Amino acid sequence: MTDKDLEIVLRCRSGNQEAFTDFVLHYTPYVYRTAVAFLHDRVEAEDLTQEIFLKVHRSLSQLHDIRAFPAWFKRLITNACLDQLKKKPPLPTAELNLDRAAPTGAEQWETRLILREALAELSLEQRQVLLLREWQGYEYREIAELMGIPLGTVKSRLFSARAHLKNVLEEETDVRSSSPGHDC
């Protein structure tokens, strides 16, 4: 956590409205991305982002040690996402409305698009474990605890999720290298 983050959180805890506005502006992208990655539904992710900030606003004063904020915040977001998935599992056909806005690097953009589609193809359980590890950076032990599954299951789900994504990316590279005139 940078000094700026710390300062914003400190000001928020004193109940300063303006500070909380800064807090929302600062953290919305992270919260929203996490919610979309887990839920794979932009509308629901937006609602959940709102709910998460409401929760933070109500319970931030209960956080006594400011250094615990990053872990506390991450846990709150993760639990909100997992709870939402438990409450309302996404439809198997749920599709992410991928924004095809102006890409910065065309090839990288395409890889990301493909990867996001591949993430959507994973089973819900695999995706959850993979995101908890790769995006949220949790340890196996923590993932097992968060999802209430044995450690061995965490490992096997992670292994198969990665195998699937690797396959998709490899296919994509093969297609790209074999299609002529693509390297602009």
Next chain:
Amino acid sequence: MECRECLGLISEYVDDELPEEWVSDLENHLEGCPACRASERELRDLRREIRGAVESLVPPRGLEERIISSLWVSERKVRQVRTVWTALLLTSLFCPFFLLLSPIFAMFLNLAYVSTEALWRTGFTLLESAPAPLSLSLGVAGLLVMGLGGYLVRRLLRDIPANEVFS
């Protein structure tokens, strides 16, 4: 260590979750096996790609503003609900108390009424029994004193800020 075994453990190795005693074995194998090394690199690349894919999600325009305004609305609602509940709670707590003390309140009220009535009656009797000019001047003086009293009270309340009066 064989490639088969190595490939099964790379995932844990990349996550820093491989038990200590296997790490050196695995690293030894990786050093001598380009295929497994490529596999390791792929996993690390995949992590970077996944993070990049999630990072590339852009919040819809105006989401922050919507969050902030909905936040204040719901906070205001929460506060209103809390105020109503506090008022109800206080009232229900004090109701029995007031009921218990109501005879005493009634007694005081009655006392005030009786004593005021007695005072008025005494005043009128005295005024009536006094000679006419004296009774008239006393009446006028009484009115003047009342007016002066009212004026003084108003002045007092105007000069002193309300919060000081009630503190």
